Amino acid sequence: MAIDKSLLSGSTSMLLLNLLSEKDMYGYEMIEALEKMSQNVFSLKAGTLYPLLHTLEDKGWVTSAEKPSPNGRTRKYYCITPKGKGALADKKSEWITFTVAVNRVLEGGMGFAEVYGY
């Protein structure tokens, strides 16, 4: 189902940082990973991904390095920095606060944990 774009845009950085906190990836790999892990709910366009990645790099949250790939081209791999890990942690706690609050309102006062049976 097509998700309202405005719901996605703010949290995409958080998702990308989370991917990179597991391992270094290049752009195409990240789009595939996002699709797979979200079970095709998130299908990020490359034209959205790269400006975002470059912004993250500009902020110092990720760095990039070129490595040769098996098909003869070079790939730009992105790697999260300590500063980026801190930003990710902040965004995650922000997200949890946000979703708990939303769920409380929607479910008439029930918390996130209660709704989802955690």
Place this chain on the structure above:
Amino acid sequence: MQKFTDIKSYLDSVCNQIRWKKARETVSQELENHINDQKDAYIADGMDDKSALEKAIQDMGDPVVTGEQLDRVHRPRPDWIMVGLVALLVAVGTIVQYYLSLGDSNMFKHYLFYAPIGIVAFIIAYFADYSIIGKYPKALFATALVIGVVATIIFPKLNGAVRGGFYFPILLVSLFAGIVYSQRGTRYKSFFICGVFYILGTAVSLAMPTIGGAILFSIACLVIMTAAVCKDWFSAKRTTSFAIIYTPAILLPLLAIISSEKVRSRLMYAFVPQLDPFGYGYQAGVIRSVLSDVKLWGAAGLPDIEYMLDWKTDYMLTYLMAKFGAVVGIFLILLILVLIVRLFIVVSRQKSMLGFAVSLSVALAVTIQSVFYVLGNLGLIIFSSTLPLLSFGGVGFVVNMALIGLVLSTFRRNSITKDSIKHSTPQWNRVLSLFHGRIVVDLRDRREI
């Protein structure tokens, strides 16, 4: 949205939105690789070449929007903090020079002559493409050496030394950084090459002669080599590398000290100036007695500092501290410290190896100059040096401004500087070769990236 059938028109559409032309290549390459990866995936799924390419490009989204967003990220900009620091230092320097030159109009005119040149040098260094240091390091270094030798022969000498010779090795350090960069991945051969260029640079410096310059050059080159080994640039074993670098670095000076009376005595006079029979010790002695009387705030007791040689130029700190109190000296030293800290921060943020090497070389040059100057002004050593941007000296001012412009240039180009990929083993392109008794004709194109 317009339909694109070839990669180039898509990329052009994106890049037209990116105002900083230098960023376009990096961006294009990454996007192109992505399109090709996506195309390959579609082909693997059974699509034909043409449709796969078209769909892959379409999947990228609107190129104009993408381009606009990328343009917002890729803006060349200076490190404003450092620009501010430079402006502050130049302003303070001007005030100090003006005050010191009261009663000696030639001195301030000298400063006013060189100040604009320094600013122009700063701007040129900032906008110039410093990557030539990485592309032709040996040629540049050799040219500099030739210029140095010619200068030593031709230029008029003051007290037996080429005027401004101190700045030759200071500039040479940045070229040495280029040599180190060029030796990445060449394993143990790198130490030989770097060693040769180091020795040549030191030799020309000593010929000028500029002892302080040669020592500065040596310390800076040693630090750069150490950093390169720590970062494993040469692909050689670390412990062996350190042994190769530090054994001569420690042994040779020791040997020189042990074997040569001349070296021993010169060193002693440098660090314990009172012993110098030529009387340079007098100056250090004066400095120390002045300093012993310096108050935190306010003039010191001794009136005879005016008789110190070069108090306006080489001993500005001592003079100002004696006249106004230690606070002034501490303030000036703090200013330089802030600049040095900022320089090393810029070094640590460098993404590319060339940017790292070049910015490190400048940070070291500024630091060592400052350390020598402060130590000299405290009466501890007698190398004459410069306090970058603050102390008197036309050539010194221009050189330091150019160096800081260079560092700002590395900062500005940080996002787009690409290191050339180095292989440790050379690839031989042989069409005919012998393999197990058979003649093999290999017509494949085996050029690597």
